[in-house]
């Protein structure tokens with residue numbers, strides 16, 4: 001071959017190669033959380049504006065799912081796919097089995113992509129997987145010049161744990177409606193299904209209670225650092241509930257008590273016991289190993305409003321557990337909030353009540369559990385609540401003390417796994433992270449990924465575990481960029497820990513897949529932490 005001829009051959013073969021089947025196969029796509037089974041076949045499906053969405057099964061349940069798909073792809077693709085019972089290229093088939101069955105099947109061939117499931121939630125998760133199979137630009141907020149090709153293959157999937165959650169602390173710094181909705185959108189992409197809202201703490205009361213208006217009027221008006229704070233009206237809260245529900249996410253409201261209640265004590269001085277140290281030892285206040293700098297003498301005054309607090313120490317406040325008015329407040333709050341919470345759970349906090357005497361604490365938790373039950377909800381509490389007698393079916397959220405988790409298991413109660421050393425999104429990645437705390441650990445992405453809820457503590461067996469939750473405490477988080485920096489990519493790791501079986505999880509594989517998810521965060525303008533462990 002002459003020199004010129006070989007140049008031409010090279011050029012032509014490059015051309016052919018670039019036009020042939022391209023891109024990764026289905027099992028090489030950045031699917032997170034990793035599905036139970038993925039088999040690839042050697043073709044691909046191209047979505048065009050001529051495609052339509054075919055609904056098989058209960059139309060009323062399927063219609064909103066088709067709209068969700070259309071809404072999600074509209075801005076990047078410019079498509080608005082027709083929806084109906086006629087033949088289509090995207091097929092959603094609902095069998096109508098058990099509602100709590102979250103499994104689904106996704107089959108992509110050269111001519112169609114079909115999702116089938118027993119429940120609408122299953123179809124929703126199938127949609128999330130299908131979206132991830134397309135090029136990452138599908139999530140872009142503006143038109144993209146891309147061929148929307150998804151590799152062919154078959155996926156069968158269902159989650160390891162029924163509760164896959166994240167928590168937003170809207171109390172330390174208030175987080176507004178748009179940012180919470182944005183968070184919900186991102187949770188949905190990762191097939192997370194519970195959003196726990198930490199609505200009250202020492203620094204702020206963030207949910208309107210109509211029978212106790214000063215809780216927000218006074219208790220909501222500042223935040224850590226002294227900024228202006230804020231709160232959700234009940235209408236706002238209902239809107240969040242609805243928005244989350246449309247994405248198959250259940251909201252769990254938390255009213256933290258009897259500790260972490262300074263904002264309430266500032267609003268209603270008649271509730272304030274002053275300080276009530278169990279053994280007079282101030283060094284027990286604050287996170288393990290951290291000294292308190294609070295001047296407790298100013299907090300000894302009873303039945304006077306507490307001062308609003310804008311620092312970040314913990315464990316110095318308590319409700320008066322001997323005062324009937326305390327239980328009146330709790331009853332009103334639980335009643336009002338339960339009425340606008342369709343989900344089954346009500347979180348009663350219960351953590352770090354360092355200045356509540358142990359007996360008082362137990363008496364309080366047991367009474368509050370009864371109140372929650374009376375209003376038709378199941379109590380969840382931080383692991384300390386297991387030092388009390390838990391009602392059957394109540395949940396203990398393990399964050400720090402394995403002994404407490406063991407107490408809950410011993411009583412036959414289930415555990416929600418949020419070990420601070422692995423799942424706390426507010427921990428710094430390393431000592432150079434621009435925000436975050438590190439009292440529990442530094443948590444790099446690999447550390448957030450490399451643990452198994454079922455083997456984390458010898459006291460907690462797999463069958464004791466309801467699920468996994470990743471809390472974002474916001475002492476150092478002021479805005480959306482801060483939320484995104486601490487949450488992503490770690491929330492993706494925790495979503496996989498919650499959804500995919502331990503036996504299938506693999507850090508090397510996750511590293512490759514999360515880099516692709518990074519592209520989708522990039523096109524959405526999400527300012528995630530570029531962990532040096534990943535080739536972004």
Ligand code: TNX
Pocket residue numbers: 314351352382399424426437473474475
């Ligand atoms: C501990 S975790 C707390 C929170 C803090 C958090 C900061 C838990 C139940 N209590 O009050 O915000 O540490 O990491």
